[in-house]
Amino acid sequence: MKYNMSERYARQELFYGIGKEGQKKLTGKKVAIIGCGALGCTSANLMVRSGVGCVKIIDRDFIEECNLQRQTLFDEDDISNNLPKAIAAKKKLQKINSNITIEATVAEINPSNIDSNLHDTDLIIDGTDNFETRFLINDYCVKNAIPWIYGACIGSIGITMSIIPGVTPCLRCALQDIPTFGSTETCDTAGILSPASGIIASIQAAEALKILTDNVAAVNRYLLKFDLWKNEITRLKIHNLREINICKTCKSNQFEYLKMGKYSATTTLCGRNAVQIVPVNGSNINLPMLASRLKPIGNVSFNKYMLRLETDKYVVTVFPDSRVIITGTNDLPTAKSIYAKYIGM
Structure with a gap:
C-alpha cells in the first residue's frame, strides 16, 4: 500500500529549514548507516521517517538480549528468530515507510569491501563501536568527497562531529591517531545510558538532514560533547585544525586505513x-x-x-x-x- 506523501511529510515541510524543496532533495538521496547498534538504530529510524529516498544499513552483528535496553529497532522476537541486526532493522523500517528503498547488508566494512558498499552514497552516518572502522570511513570519505557524521557514546557521555571533506576538518585532524588500546572506556567498563545514545543519534540525524538539503551553513562546526548525567555540554572549536595540523588524511592524502595492512x-x-x-x-x-x-x-x-x-x-x-x-x-x-x-x- 502506498500512502499519501503530501500528508506524511507535511509537518517536516512546514519547517523553514526544509520546506517542499528540501523534501524533494531528501527523496533523491541515499544514506548509509554503518553499525546498527544504539546510534545506528535511532539514526536509521529518523532517516526513514524523514523520507530519505534510500537508506542502507550495514552491520556485522546479531541481536542479543543486552541490546534491547538501547537499540530501539529490536525486540525479543528478533532474538528468538536469530536475525542479524541489519535484517531485523530492515524488516522494522519497511513497516514504518514502504515508499522508500531500504537496503540491508550483513557484513563488516573493511578496506576490501568499503567501496562496493558505499560508492553510491550521498552521506554516511557512523554507528560503529570502534576507532579502526571510523578511521577507515574517514579515509574513504575524504578520498571520495562524501560527508559523514561521527558519533560515539559511552556511559552518559556522547560526542559527535560533522565532517564535510574540503570544508571542515576530518576526524584525523581532531584525533590524529587511533587511541592506544585500553586507554579509553568501553561499554564493558562504563556501561551506557540509553537516553545519551538517543540524543547523539538525533544530533547525527539532524546534521545529516542539513547536509542532504544543502543547508551547509547550518552544519555544526564544533566537536560537540555532553555528559547527560552531569548536565554538562562542551563545544570544542575545531574549525582551524585543517590549517594548524599536518593531517595524514586530508593534507597528505595518505589514506593509510584503506590499506589492508592497517586492518x-x-x-x-x-x-x-x-x-x-x-x-x-x-x-x-x-x-x-x-x-x-x-x-x-x-x-x-x-x-x-x-x-x-x-x-x-x-x-x-x-x-x-x-x-x-x-x-x-x-x-x-x-x-x-x-x-x-x-x-x-
Missing part, C-alpha cells in the same frame, strides 16, 4: 565478552553442510543469514561470508583456538 582481522567486540575473526582469505561458507558437521558437538541452529553453535562454554556464530563471532571469551588466542577447533583455519 585487524581479529578483534574484540565493544560491550561484549566476544571476539570476531575474519579469515584473511575468506570465502562463502555452506551453512547447512557446516551445521551437519557440527551437530555432534553441541546445539546447532541456522538460517540463511547465520549459523549458531552452542557449547558448554562458548557460542560460535558463523556468517556466510566466513566471519565468525565467538562469545564467551575476549582473549584473542583462545578465540583463534576455538575457531581452528570447530571451523578450521
Whole structure:
C-alpha cells in the first residue's frame, strides 16, 4: 500500500529549514548507516521517517538480549528468530515507510569491501563501536568527497562531529591517531545510558538532514560533547585544525586505513565478552553442510543469514561470508583456538 506523501511529510515541510524543496532533495538521496547498534538504530529510524529516498544499513552483528535496553529497532522476537541486526532493522523500517528503498547488508566494512558498499552514497552516518572502522570511513570519505557524521557514546557521555571533506576538518585532524588500546572506556567498563545514545543519534540525524538539503551553513562546526548525567555540554572549536595540523588524511592524502595492512582481522567486540575473526582469505561458507558437521558437538541452529553453535562454554556464530563471532571469551588466542577447533583455519 502506498500512502499519501503530501500528508506524511507535511509537518517536516512546514519547517523553514526544509520546506517542499528540501523534501524533494531528501527523496533523491541515499544514506548509509554503518553499525546498527544504539546510534545506528535511532539514526536509521529518523532517516526513514524523514523520507530519505534510500537508506542502507550495514552491520556485522546479531541481536542479543543486552541490546534491547538501547537499540530501539529490536525486540525479543528478533532474538528468538536469530536475525542479524541489519535484517531485523530492515524488516522494522519497511513497516514504518514502504515508499522508500531500504537496503540491508550483513557484513563488516573493511578496506576490501568499503567501496562496493558505499560508492553510491550521498552521506554516511557512523554507528560503529570502534576507532579502526571510523578511521577507515574517514579515509574513504575524504578520498571520495562524501560527508559523514561521527558519533560515539559511552556511559552518559556522547560526542559527535560533522565532517564535510574540503570544508571542515576530518576526524584525523581532531584525533590524529587511533587511541592506544585500553586507554579509553568501553561499554564493558562504563556501561551506557540509553537516553545519551538517543540524543547523539538525533544530533547525527539532524546534521545529516542539513547536509542532504544543502543547508551547509547550518552544519555544526564544533566537536560537540555532553555528559547527560552531569548536565554538562562542551563545544570544542575545531574549525582551524585543517590549517594548524599536518593531517595524514586530508593534507597528505595518505589514506593509510584503506590499506589492508592497517586492518585487524581479529578483534574484540565493544560491550561484549566476544571476539570476531575474519579469515584473511575468506570465502562463502555452506551453512547447512557446516551445521551437519557440527551437530555432534553441541546445539546447532541456522538460517540463511547465520549459523549458531552452542557449547558448554562458548557460542560460535558463523556468517556466510566466513566471519565468525565467538562469545564467551575476549582473549584473542583462545578465540583463534576455538575457531581452528570447530571451523578450521
